[in-house]
Amino acid sequence: MKRIADSTVRRLSIYLRFLEDFEKRGIATISSDELAARGGTTSAQVRKDLSFFGSFGKRGLGYSVAELSARLRQILGLEREWQVIIIGAGKIGAALAQYHGFAQRGFRIVAVYDSDPAKVGRSVDGLVIRPLASLPEEAKRQPPDIAVLAVPAVAAQEVADMVVKAGIRAILNFAPHQLQVPDTVAVKAVNMAMELEGLSFALTNG
Amino acid sequence: MKRIADSTVRRLSIYLRFLEDFEKRGIATISSDELAARGGTTSAQVRKDLSFFGSFGKRGLGYSVAELSARLRQILGLEREWQVIIIGAGKIGAALAQYHGFAQRGFRIVAVYDSDPAKVGRSVDGLVIRPLASLPEEAKRQPPDIAVLAVPAVAAQEVADMVVKAGIRAILNFAPHQLQVPDTVAVKAVNMAMELEGLSFALTNG
DNA sequence: GATAACTTGTGAAGAAATTCACAAGTTCAA
DNA sequence: TTGAACTTGTGAATTTCTTCACAAGTTATC
Numbered sequence: 049m050k051r052i053a054d055s056t057v058r059r060l061s062i063y064l065r066f067l068e069d070f071e072k073r074g075i076a077t078i079s080s081d082e083l084a085a086r087g088g089t090t091s092a093q094v095r096k097d098l099s100f101f102g103s104f105g106k107r108g109l110g111y112s113v114a115e116l117s118a119r120l121r122q123i124l125g126l127e128r129e130w131q132v133i134i135i136g137a138g139k140i141g142a143a144l145a146q147y148h149g150f151a152q153r154g155f156r157i158v159a160v161y162d163s164d165p166a167k168v169g170r171s172v173d174g175l176v177i178r179p180l181a182s183l184p185e186e187a188k189r190q191p192p193d194i195a196v197l198a199v200p201a202v203a204a205q206e207v208a209d210m211v212v213k214a215g216i217r218a219i220l221n222f223a224p225h226q227l228q229v230p231d232t233v234a235v236k237a238v239n240m241a242m243e244l245e246g247l248s249f250a251l252t253n254g
Numbered sequence: 255m256k257r258i259a260d261s262t263v264r265r266l267s268i269y270l271r272f273l274e275d276f277e278k279r280g281i282a283t284i285s286s287d288e289l290a291a292r293g294g295t296t297s298a299q300v301r302k303d304l305s306f307f308g309s310f311g312k313r314g315l316g317y318s319v320a321e322l323s324a325r326l327r328q329i330l331g332l333e334r335e336w337q338v339i340i341i342g343a344g345k346i347g348a349a350l351a352q353y354h355g356f357a358q359r360g361f362r363i364v365a366v367y368d369s370d371p372a373k374v375g376r377s378v379d380g381l382v383i384r385p386l387a388s389l390p391e392e393a394k395r396q397p398p399d400i401a402v403l404a405v406p407a408v409a410a411q412e413v414a415d416m417v418v419k420a421g422i423r424a425i426l427n428f429a430p431h432q433l434q435v436p437d438t439v440a441v442k443a444v445n446m447a448m449e450l451e452g453l454s455f456a457l458t459n460g
Numbered sequence: 461g462a463t464a465a466c467t468t469g470t471g472a473a474g475a476a477a478t479t480c481a482c483a484a485g486t487t488c489a490a
Numbered sequence: 491t492t493g494a495a496c497t498t499g500t501g502a503a504t505t506t507c508t509t510c511a512c513a514a515g516t517t518a519t520c
Contacts, residue, residue, distance in 0.1 A: 053507070057455050061448040062432060079467065087432055091467090092509055099469060107468040108516030124451050125458030132450075143349035144446075149430070155450050194453055217460070218453040220446070224355070226268060226293055234456035236449040240350075240426070242267040243442040244338075244361050245330050247400055247424040249263050250440035252331025254423070259477070285497065297497090298479055305499060313498040314486030 056097050060120055062087045063094065067117035079110035129154050130193040133216075135207055137162040137170075137177045140222055141198030145172040158192060163203075180207070187214035194218040201225040262303050266326055268293045269300065273323035285316035335360050336399040339422075341413055343368040343376075343383045346428055347404035351378040364398060369409075386413070393420035400424040407431040 066086050070078055080091040080098075087094075098104055098116075101123050105111045121127055132155050134141050144150075145160050160172050163180040170177050178186070195211045197204055197219060204223035211219060218234045221227055224241050272292050276284055286297040286304075293300075304310055304322075307329050311317045327333055338361050340347050350356075351366050366378050369386040376383050384392070401417045403410055403425060410429035417425060424440045427433055430447050 052455075052459070054452070055507075057452050058448060060455075061445075061451045064451075065430065065432070081467085088434075090509070092511095093507095095467095095469060096508075103469060105468050106516065107514065108466050110467065123455070125454040126451065130450075130454060130457075139349040139352050143345040146345050149447060150450065153447055153450070155454075193457060194450065218457050220449055220453060224271065226271070228294075232460075234453050234460065236452050238444055238446060238449055239267075240444060241355060241359055242264060243426055243444055244336075244356065244359070244400065245267045245270075245332065246260070246263050246442050247426060247440050248331040248336060248361075249258075249266075249329070251336075251399060251424050253258070254438075254440065261477075287497085296479070298481095299477095301497095301499060302478075309499060311498050312486065313484065314496050316497065 050100065052100055056100065057124070059087060059089065059093070059097050060124060063097075064117060064120040064124065064126075067113055067120065070113045071117055075113055077110045078113050078116075080105070083111075126154050129156050131156060131158045131190070132194045132196060133157070133159045133161060133183075133192040134196045134198060135161045135180065135183075135211070136198035136200075136222075137164075137167045137172060138198060138200075141196075142172050144196060144198060144222075145175060155194070158190075159186070180210075183210065184214050187216065191215055194220060196220045196222065197227075198222045256306065258306055262306065263330070265293060265295065265299070265303050266330060269303075270323060270326040270330065270332075273319055273326065276319045277323055281319055283316045284319050284322075286311070289317075332360050335362050337362060337364045337396070338400045338402060339363070339365045339367060339389075339398040340402045340404060341367045341386065341389075341417070342404035342406075342428075343370075343373045343378060344404060344406075347402075348378050350402060350404060350428075351381060361400070364396075365392070386416075389416065390420050393422065397421055400426060402426045402428065403433075404428045 063083055066083060067078070080094040084091045084094045101119070104116050104119055132150065134145050134157060137160050141160065145157055150157060157175065160175045160177050161180045161183055162168060162177050167177050168179045193216070195216045197207055199207050201223045204221065204225040205227060208219060208227045208229055212229055212233055217232065219227065219229065221235060221237045224239055227235055229235055269289055272289060273284070286300040290297045290300045310322050310325055338356065340351050340363060343366050347366065351363055356363060363381065366381045366383050367386045367389055368374060368383050373383050374385045401422045403413055405413050407429045410427065410431040411433060414425060414433045414435055418435055418439055423438060425433065425435065427441060427443045430445055433441055435441055
């Protein structure tokens with residue numbers, strides 16, 4: 049398949065969210081124009097994005113909400129459940145562990161790790177915090193799909209190396225540190241400081 | 255000034271982080287090549303990004319770490335302090351309020367709001383949670399620069415409208431909801447669900 | 461069944477972002 | 491002073507992404 053741009057995948061995610069909204073409200077069909085209006089894009093963009101994966105609409109009518117959202121879930125790989133581990137049981141890590149929005153969308157948090165002996169053994173939202181050192185062993189027995197890194201910046205690279213070595217091929221990084229990983233590993237970064245700086249730039253140069 | 259791409263601003267943020275690292279380690283100069291290697295980009299990209307704002311380097315030598323980081327801070331608007339309010343004192347909101355990394359970079363959290371009477375009056379990290387209804391009045395007296403939205407998706411648009419009406423011109427949105435705001439208002443979204451779906455896509459189609 | 465009003469899917473055009481490639485400037489050593 | 495080794499800054503080329511524009515298909519109405 050032709051390489052799909054990151055921006056396209058992000059938009060598919062947005063479309064899916066709207067479609068699920070429409071589904072709940074019992075709306076059966078939707079046009080690219082309506083879909084675009086909500087997502088701050090254009091109808092041509094919507095159609096182009098979808099066209100990479102096939103043609104799902106009916107001319108003159110639009111898209112079946114149920115069908116398109118099912119196809120998007122399939123495209124995004126959301127038909128299965130993903131096993132997620134959280135590394136770092138600090139403020140952010142604990143908040144993530146307790147946030148149930150993930151599980152609702154098929155991302156099941158199966159373990160929380162921390163390297164601080166004072167935290168190991170405590171529970172977060174029903175999950176006992178495990179020692180980080182046990183990750184390699186445990187990952188061998190039951191390989192997680194995605195590792196969420198909620199550790200301090202200085203530790204991030206080291207932990208990422210460990211995660212990669214354990215065979216995990218996707219990382220969601222909350223640490224404000226640019227990770228170096230082999231390109232067989234997918235990384236997404238959530239960098240709040242960077243977003244704030246983007247706002248600062250906009251306010252300054254707007 | 256020519257419009258600066260979002261991607262450029264994000265990279266400036268990344269460069270600044272490295273430069274601060276180098277500054278701490280007492281390194282005086284750095285080449286675009288070294289800067290690029292850390293940020294997963296190319297030296298040409300670094301030079302092009304910087305060229306939008308002037309020419310800060312010395313041929314044959316590179317960039318002065320101290321000078322370039324000062325210029326980047328200036329460009330990004332980080333020379334002043336920004337007043338930030340957090341709306342929503344749930345798990346995420348509370349974690350953000352307690353995260354001191356923001357303050358270190360000049361984003362000072364001045365207030366936390368929530369609409370839940372059960373939460374109002376409690377403290378988070380030394381800040382008393384205020385009733386959301388009092389925001390318009392308080393914003394008049396002391397206008398915040400940035401509002402961080404950590405509210406449920408269903409409430410996000412309503413809260414955003416309120417924030418915009420209160421004269422705030424920058425929003426960092428943690429709610430998984432696409433906000434509609436006038437284009438005089440800058441919005442950045444941190445959407446963990448979307449990032450996870452991006453990873454899911456990568457794992458599925460990688 | 462004819463017409464009007466929609467809407468999709470997609471090549472082609474256009475715009476935007478990235479990379480190339482090189483003149484020009486700097487440093488260092490002999 | 492010369493030459494070798496670097497490195498920047500930037501037009502031009504290239505690649506990538508977005509928008510345009512329209513043929514072709516669908517539905518509704520009379």
